[in-house]
Amino acid sequence: MTVSDANQFRALCDSAGIAVTHQRQVVYEELCAMHGHPSPEEVYLRVKERIPAISLATVYKNIHTFIESGIFREVSLHHGSLRVETNAHSHHHLVCTQCKSITDIDADEFLLSSRGQSLPNKFLPERFSVEVLGLCVECQQKQASLS
Amino acid sequence: MTVSDANQFRALCDSAGIAVTHQRQVVYEELCAMHGHPSPEEVYLRVKERIPAISLATVYKNIHTFIESGIFREVSLHHGSLRVETNAHSHHHLVCTQCKSITDIDADEFLLSSRGQSLPNKFLPERFSVEVLGLCVECQQKQASLS
DNA sequence: TTGACTTTTAATAACTATTATCGTTTAATA
DNA sequence: TATTAAACGATAATAGTTATTAAAAGTCAA
Structure with a gap:
């Protein structure tokens, strides 16, 4: 992740009115890196590689936040x-x-x-x-x- | 349910290669009578009025049987x-x-x-x-x- | 019709996906 | 930096669905 990527994510969160957190950013990055139509569980497994202590519920909550904000869509x-x-x-x-x-x-x-x-x-x-x-x-x- | 309805249902099951049972027929009839996009639970509640002893699992299984046979479709x-x-x-x-x-x-x-x-x-x-x-x-x- | 065999059923335990709760931690901003 | 709201992790709870199993009902050849 470059500095400009981080700034872009900050801008995205700002315009969506949501806080910038490390977990949120990693969930976002992994989603962007995944192809197809991943399930929360699949996202969780990848995010866990980078943040071993993350909770599945956090992944769910962030996915919902992204969907509510229009950043991602549900299939x-x-x-x-x-x-x-x-x-x-x-x-x-x-x-x-x-x-x-x-x-x-x-x-x-x-x-x-x-x-x-x-x-x-x-x-x-x-x-x-x-x-x-x-x-x-x-x-x-x-x-x-x-x- | 008229005799001809019952015969029609028998013919339907025959061509689908499934057995004719009372439960199956009532699930079918209630589905036909329902509008919209009922959930298994909703179907169960209506079928229960006619067969109080029926199990929710039976409703699920019959709905799946109908879908596999192409008699109904999932939304x-x-x-x-x-x-x-x-x-x-x-x-x-x-x-x-x-x-x-x-x-x-x-x-x-x-x-x-x-x-x-x-x-x-x-x-x-x-x-x-x-x-x-x-x-x-x-x-x-x-x-x-x-x- | 009867008996052998198969399918379906009811009851219920188990499982999967998801959400709620709650005490703690972290981010936003004054 | 201090305050406050948002987010987090752990885990209990819930909804929807499926698996299991023994009993009942259906099917079919003789």
């Missing part, structure tokens, strides 16, 4: 508990970034909206996310070898 | 544990419906793909899902009243 807003999709129609979801409520929206209705109309329920869109769901190569191969 | 494939998004670029996710692995895909790359080209990593797309993330009315109001 999915609806982890936590299994939810069953009871709507059999082709539809999308309006997901509230704050309360995490999920509202269904007809596939047709969404097409209209994306052409400039407003969304139902006075929903205020912040970002769109397209999920492509399917099979990765490994699972395609597993499936092929089974049949 | 999100990545519930279970918090994941941090470390990729700051605008991107989408390739989510494997089997192993639930998440692969990042550049927003640009995705545009190309949707015009007919193939996806990276030999990913086999099954369905696309558009998520609109933002604020629901309630949270917009909460936010307005705070500031």
Whole structure:
């Protein structure tokens, strides 16, 4: 970590209104250095290499702080508990970034909206996310070898 | 539940290769009757009204059986544990419906793909899902009243 | 229909991920 | 530097889910 990196982190914390602590900085640095979609546990294991006395709870708390401050994002807003999709129609979801409520929206209705109309329920869109769901190569191969 | 409903459920189970049991049928019926995105606990509470002796574990197992059989779907494939998004670029996710692995895909790359080209990593797309993330009315109001 | 075999079930223990508590330490700032 | 609020570590507690096991119910060939 260079001096300019440290200054940058200080500036980041200042604008987010959070304190600069050693633990926080190391969690941040490790997150930046990690690729993919690490779990708190994975972050903890790496941070622990540098701060052996750190607590898992501290890692959790800092990750949450970063997410609340918009410094990092969670991959999915609806982890936590299994939810069953009871709507059999082709539809999308309006997901509230704050309360995490999920509202269904007809596939047709969404097409209209994306052409400039407003969304139902006075929903205020912040970002769109397209999920492509399917099979990765490994699972395609597993499936092929089974049949 | 009519006789034809019962027959329909039997046919459904037959084609899925699973046994027809009373508990399974009641879980199925309640799921069909529920709107939104119920949690196993919520399903359990309703099923319990009809089968007081049922166990929560049975509800879980039947929900999983339905999902594996493609009779119902989960709202999100990545519930279970918090994941941090470390990729700051605008991107989408390739989510494997089997192993639930998440692969990042550049927003640009995705545009190309949707015009007919193939996806990276030999990913086999099954369905696309558009998520609109933002604020629901309630949270917009909460936010307005705070500031 | 019966008997052999398989699946499902209920009860409950166990496990994983996460959060709350609380006494101590550290950072911000006057 | 002293004060105060924020953050920390240890650990207990909780929520959601899964594993285990013996009993009950379902399946299927004869």
